[in-house]
Amino acid sequence: MTTTHDAYAENCIAESVNMLVPWYLVASYAYYHLDNPVLSDGCFDRLCQRFAEAWDQVEHPHKHLVDRESLAAGTCLLAEDKFPEIVKGAVRHLLRSAEKPKGTRRKRAQSGHTKSVARSRTEENQHVTG
Incomplete structure (x- = not known):
């Protein structure tokens, strides 16, 4: 069974609409490039919808990496080498934290x-x- 971080992501996004960018990138990298999702499909779909709706309000240094057409389709076509190292590190951290026994x-x-x-x-x- 895959452990997801849905509640954590949703809480972060509820606190700041700008968290849509890192969570979109983190979830996309984990799913599309590592084949190890950190969010459920439903959570990712809600994230994409919310991001598309709030596009003009979102301010984040990595927003330029998000393609609006991919976002509207609920996917991410960003090449693996285009993801920032901080995103890759966040994914590794989330995956490790899911592996640790409670x-x-x-x-x-x-x-x-x-x-x-x-x-x-x-x-x-x-x-x-x-």
Whole structure:
């Protein structure tokens, strides 16, 4: 089962219409070039529709990468090498976060790892300053 970030994307876009650009690019890169969607088809379709409706209000440095005809068709024809590195990095981050098992931090803290690291750092600081 594919994990999507629909709610996260929709919340970001609700806070700022300018977030339509990065989410469109991120979702497009993940789907069309990595074959690993980060948004459901329905969410992407709603994003495209909202973006098309709000086109004139959207201000973003990567807006020029979005083709209005592709947007209206609910697709993206941007070549892989045209996507900004920040978009590729965001996709990698989202995909990694979807792979991590939930509760990893809690388990590490319960094992005492966090306490031992903190104790080691404290001892190092005392040694350097003492």
